[in-house]
Amino acid sequence: MALGGRIDHPPAAIDRVRLPADIGRRFLVFVDTEEEFDWAAPRRREAPATETIAAVPGAHRRLAAFGVRPIYLLDYPVAADPRAIGHLAPLLASGEAEIGAQLHPWVNPPHDEPLTERNSFVGNLPEALEQAKIRALTDRLTAGFGRRPIVYRAGRYGIGPHSARLLEAEGYRLDCSARALFDYSDEGGPDFSGRDAWPHWAGPARLLLELPLTSVFGGRLRRHGARLYRRADAVPRGRGLLARTGLLQRLPLTPEGTPLADACLAIRLALEEGLQLLSISFHSPSLVPGHTPYVRDAADLRRFYAWWDGVLDLLAREGVQPISAEALLAAAWRARATGLPLASAGPA
Structure with missing residues (x-):
């Protein structure tokens, strides 16, 4: 077992999650449900605004029309805002959504660390402080929604050496912090460049299912993607040149920064590679123009929703159905416990 089930390093092949073949190909939608802030400015603890949460129910209805059951990952300012809870609680009560935790350490108590770039990745904090922040967020969400969250994401994907063990101990069962x-x-955070999109078991007792956000390589040299992509970073505009020439391009499955055509290509390539689970993600402030670099005006917002229309239509045509976190965990544990016929686990 590699590195005690840690999720800040590539996992061992023995920890790869296998799923029952009868669930087919599935996708999940994660929403980083967070406060508004200036992405280009230094991080602040003071006066986080959560006005864009009011736009979540409208976006939710559009996704729910396709059968999607989004997983809203709330950070502390949202979890502590009664108005935000008022917008989100009915979605959970209706059974059309799930609630999880997202930890932004700079706005999540206790505030015992200095505000630095490195400390914006919660996994870099001392173990006891990371644990205290996880507990504070978990308790706040439990109080706000009347149930304990079991899905977690570290903000900025900032998982660390102690995170899997701490999450497992706190009762979390699905983590989506790896990208x-x-x-x-380069910013002091984790390196997932050698990690693929296949899910793995993590934690000392392997009770935590780690589902990375889906990204694949496209282009004529994609079979050599990880090695070439790292090398291209050492050349000025090297990665851009590879993409423009059609040789190699990294394609993350998100409406934020990934054009619809590229997202559709990513889906097709992932399915060709036998990936059974696709993980899609975006930030809730993108639902209102002017709060993220991805949706700056009304035209960007129209493209954002057109992206979803195109992606969800393609997934339906390819027979890729939505699945909830709860159903995914049940299927994974069913396969693990009973040895049912398994779908391909992908490359070892």
């Missing part, structure tokens, strides 16, 4: 093929080490 396949991305490297945040």
Whole structure:
């Protein structure tokens, strides 16, 4: 077992999650449900606004019309705002949504660390402080919604060496903090560049299912993607040149920064590779123009919703159905416990 079930390093092949073949191909939608802030400015603890949460129910209805059961990952300012809870609680009560935790350490008590770039990745904090922040957020969500969350994401994908063990101990059973093929080490964060999008069991007792956000390589050299992509970073505009020439392009499955045509290509490539689970994600402030770099005006918002229309239509045509976190965990544990016929687990 590699590194005690940690999720900040590539996992061992033995920890790969296998799913019952009869569930087919599935996708999940995660929403980083968070306060508004200036993405280009230094992080602040003071006066976080959560006005864009009012736009979530409208967006939710559009997704629910396709049968999607989004997983809203709330950070502390949203979880502590009664108005935000008022917008989200009916979605949970209706059974059309699930609630999880997202930890932004700079706005999540206790505030015992200095505000630095490195400390914006919660996994870099001392173990006891990371644990205290996880507990504070978990308790706040439990109080707000009357049930304990079991899905977690570290803000900025900032998982660390102690995170899997702490999450497992706190009762979390699904983590989506890894972002396949991305490297945040230049900012002091984790390096997922060697990690693919296949789910794995994590934690000391392997009670935590780790589902990375889906990213794949496209282009004529995609079979050599991880190695070439790292090397291209050392050349000025090297990655852009690879993409423009059709040789190699990293394709994350998100409406934020990934054009619809590229997202559709990513889906087709992932399915060709036998990936049974697709993970899609976006930030809730993108639902109102002017709060993220991805949706700056009304035209961007129209493209955002057109992206969803196109992606969800393609998924339906390819027979990829939505699945909830609850149903995914039940299927994974059923396969693990009973040895049912399994779908392909992908490359070892």
